Amino acid sequence: MGIVAGTVSYLRFVSGDLPEGFEVRFCDALNNHAFHEIDPSTDVEIQRGWVRFDDAFEANFEPPTLLDAGGHMLFRLRIDTLRIPNVTLKAWTTREERERCVKLNRDKLSKKERDQLKLDVKKKLRLRSLPKMQLVEIDWNVSTGEVRLAATSKAIAAQFIDAFEKSFEIKLDPVGLLKLLALRGMKEDDIDALARLEPERFHLIRR
Amino acid sequence: MQDSRDRFAFLGREFLTWLWFASETNNGFVAVPELGNVRVEFGQRLTLESAGNVREGSTVSADAPSQTEEARTALRVGKKVARARLLLDLGERHFEVGLDAETLTYAGVKLPALMAGDDAMKTEERLRLLDEVENVVDSLYLTFVNLRRDEAQWEPVREALRAWVQEVAA
Structure with a gap:
């Protein structure tokens, strides 16, 4: 189940412009914010970081393997929680x-x-406890800047945005009702003009 | 302008309600610029909500929820579609998408069967299909917003929609 198989549920985002030579820079960003296991002898309860798309235990990223043929970056956010109830x-x-x-x-x-x-x-x-592991798939189309996060929880989305912006130093915006219009080419003036619209009542009795 | 979920949430609910109307009054098809006719049906689960601070909701679970008396009555009392499962046919390809009107969250997306052989090609094909279904939904939404913001075009649609709400609920 997820982006590459089965049914998928997801949120959409759009990133800011990508810098020159982003492959190397983003590999560094992923490696610098890669996932590290929680040390159970410490008090750390939550640990998050990036892991490879095909292996939840592999957090080593290299530029040649970063992009698939369609210009997408696929990776996962791993969030482990070790908390004794x-x-x-x-x-x-x-x-x-x-x-x-x-x-x-x-x-x-x-x-x-x-x-x-x-x-x-x-x-x-x-x-003697195993951490609870959450793995969230991410698909970043680097040619359009569009990002899919295979999760619908607000808490996961907040963790993701924070991790993404800290790692890549690029702003990430949710694709909402207005952002989508900009993404699909509607002019800013036309989007601004939507502020004049008021909700319709479809259930009025016919005159 | 920043997305303001509360201020513009009505656009999303009006969009899904219009989509129901547009498909039902055109034999299940909605014309989309550059894509042609897209077949749109509402599947399995439909949630209608009233506007305002205290939201009253009606969720209908049925094979064709938009055809149920409960859904039609909800329309008549002023509720609009807040969440829907859209069944979309584009040519030979069939997609299913659960869509939240306010957040545009995609839930339980089902894509057509893959044709590619190896894993890398399968992934690429899946991503293309996700692009395709998003393009369909985005285009439907854009079609609605372009209608909605042009009073001359929207006025007859509004009247037809109001008449449809009365009819479907009668």
Whole structure:
């Protein structure tokens, strides 16, 4: 399912003008903002970056393979989340606390001990958890500047726009009802004139 | 001018409502400059919404939702099409597109079967087909906006559309 197979759902964007020699520059941009795995021994909960279109674990981009024959750049945004749900963390911490109290022959732990225990439990749980992986396909037609993002969620779109603009240093605009008209050649004056239009009522009774 | 979703959302809803009208009053075809006649049908799921801050919606799920009493009644009370699944035939090729009137989000796009052999050519063909379906939808939208912004051309369409709304709901 996605841009190259099955049914696809997507949002449309349009990028600003591409600079000279963009292949090399964009490869650098992709490599500089490539995806890196979350280190579970740290506190990092979300990590995002670019990966190759054909391999979610490969983040090395090279100019000769950047464009397909039709002048499209295909790549993916990978967003990993490693977050221990509160319910899980609480249950495991309570269990550890109980065991610790038995071991120490005490009724309860001090607040400081409980806080430290919670951190230790969280670390342990992170080490044995797999991050949730999201992979979002991107198709950038470099001759027209049009970009397809194979996602419809506002949150993913916001992550994508942020990652795109930071990586490529090019502005990215959603293709909305007015932007589309400009993209299809309508003059700016004519688009501005649409401001005079008011919504119609189609359900009026015939005179 | 910046896209202002709230201010111009009505254009998207009017577009999909006009598309329903244009196709139904021309045996399922809509004439598009440079593309010729495009066959347009509404499939599976149709959502109509009223305008304003408190939006009342009606979603109809049926094989031909635009033919249902519920959808037609929604039109009569002033609702317009907010989301639709468009079945588009361009020559021999058949496309399906779920379209949101305000955001122009494409949902569940189905493309014609691929002819190409190897993976690289298949990808290229898929991208060409996506370009093609976008071109059809964009052209339909542009056709509508060009009509809508020219009062002399739009006036008879408006009257015909109002008459159609009364008729379909009668």
